[in-house]
Amino acid sequence: MEKILEVKDLEVSFQTYGGSVKAVRGVSFDLHKGETLAIVGESGSGKSVTSQTIMKLIPMPPGQITGGKILFNGDDIVPKTDKEMEKIRGKEISMIFQDPMTSLNPTMKIGYQIMEGLIKHQNMSKQAAKQRAVELLSLVGIPMPEKRVNQYPHEFSGGMRQRAMIAIALAANPKLLIADEPTTALDVTIQAQILELMKDLQSKMDTSIIFITHDLGVVANVADRVAVMYAGQIVEMGTVDEIFYDPRHPYTWGLLASMPSVDNDDNQDLAAIPGTPPDLTNPPKGDAFAARNKYALAIDFEEEPPMYQISETHFAKTWLLHPDAPQVEPPDAVKKRIRQLSSTFKTPVLVKEDK
């Protein structure tokens, strides 16, 4: 499959009064044409900084790309100037932000905000752009698009604004769409509709998507592959099945165990991962997750683990995968969660049953 994006050893820091915040610490992944990669992880793990760096939207300074490459269609965007990036942004790569109001212009009609990109990037006439704007609004499921196209953001409900933002992001028919927590502010029914819509558009346009979320439940429905981030690094990556049915990193186990179950009856064992993420101005020696990991080995406090390969698509950065490490199984709460999930998924469970 054709690779659209290759991120290699990306490092991003922010200079602050408290020191240099190492927000992204050697992130590598790639994305194929038409594929959806979900990035999950706790708050502050570097999901937004990673994705905003791909569009070069981090404020520089204080931000700085201190290492690595971002190959988009084989071309490194790290050295590109703002002017060069303007040709890529909104045309080749679009982004949907968490809060639609921060990226919609309240003083400009929705239709015009969609048309802007079409006129600027696709040299469309005003008339053709307006027609396309109506089509796009209809495509994202907004009723009466001919009327809506002439309205302002405040006349739209929250869900409608989110849809409008997706329409803007899709206006230029981007090759890569980055959606940063696009549904968290929405109620569950609208979330499901928006996700369905994105999948539908993807199949029509063969768009590649990076989907950022806290919600592992959403991941199962939208993603092909999942990258789990912790303290500025990817600690596990694999297909949705590998991450849900055969997770190998204790942090991923923690995320799965803290995921609300569909049947609400046993939410009492819903356990947040104890402890807090490390200070990224001074990341700890060894494995950054060690202090919170009840399976931590002595070496975790000394040396950073390598990324172990489990299958062609599955990788995890934990010393537990060293051939000499003790055999550790996911905790019962996680196995239970995996079994619950398997009743909602089609694929078989890989985890062994309890005795």
Ligand SMILES: Nc1ncnc2c1ncn2[C@@H]1O[C@H](COP(=O)(O)OP(=O)(O)OP(=O)(O)O)[C@@H](O)[C@H]1O
């Ligand atoms: N402009 C900035 N100046 C200093 N530090 C920053 C800046 N932007 C981000 N950071 C730091 O970078 C780290 C990663 O932040 P990021 O926003 O990528 O997290 P996230 O995974 O997207 O979290 P959330 O789930 O809360 O959105 C955090 O420690 C954050 O404080």
Ligand SMILES: [Mg+2]
């Ligand atoms: Mg974020």
